Amino acid sequence: MNFIKRYKILCKFRDNIYSSDVRLIYNSAFELLISVLLSAQTNDIQVNRVTKSLFQVANTPEGMLRLGIENIKNYIRSIGLFNNKAKNIIETCHLLIEKYNGTLPESRVDLESLPGVGRKTANIILNIVFGWPTIAVDTHVFRFCNRSRFAIGKNVFSVEKKLLSVVPGEFKKCCHKWFVSHGRDVCRAKHPSCRVCIINNLCEFKDKHHYLNK
Structure with missing residues (x-):
């Protein structure tokens, strides 16, 4: 995936419904x-x-x-x-x-x-907590990044390294949370909802046309 596509995807996530914080409830x-x-x-x-x-x-x-x-x-x-x-x-x-x-x-x-x-x-x-431009990779992030070809890697550490190299600094603090939300709600492990996905025209998922027609 090229830089322009990645940038457009990140802007879509930033400008739409994805939460800017984790869903866990905490006060400290x-x-x-x-x-x-x-x-x-x-x-x-x-x-x-x-x-x-x-x-x-x-x-x-x-x-x-x-x-x-x-x-x-x-x-x-x-x-x-x-x-x-x-x-x-x-x-x-x-x-x-x-x-x-x-x-x-x-x-x-x-x-x-x-x-x-x-x-x-x-x-x-x-x-x-500390505002570092780190990007945590869990199963949702790993799946989304490989499926969409946003950042391909054989394990979570390789995907993390790739994300750190391709995600512009302005998005590094929030992109993990956007990817988690997207992976949970839309780009699920089984039966991804490609028809309602806001990045379906940018995603490079090889089977997306199958799900777009469902």
Whole structure:
């Protein structure tokens, strides 16, 4: 895909309905971190449901530690991998207090040293909390970029590198969120809605004509 097509796609996303923020509900950097940790293999609706109650009783590292792992499990029991996620929350809170005075570090290396925090989560925190021009690549972004040929790569890291090289600086802070919204709502894994897609004239998806006629 050439630069002109990519630029037109980004302008379409910027000017239309795509949210300028993630769908997780949070009121602080720490709440965002916990929400993203909980979102692995779980949809945002379910995460928001459990954090609405959880954050009322504990929304700081100190509060989570006072609550304790068993009580955290009780709040998040309805989401996938809740045992491991509760353990990661407790260990992360210990590290935030012991090493970073209870605040999130503005460093990829430091963020990725926290239990349960990988490159994608670190990119989200660096982008949303600290304003870094990073681009997090999850399954929605990976699928959209390869399917549309916006940025082709064999794995999420190669797609991330490609995006960083082809996305103009003015779009780097928001394009992850646009791509996630588009991947969830329109460019779905099964039965993509090409007929209502606002970029169907720009997308290079090889099978789009099949879905345009459905």
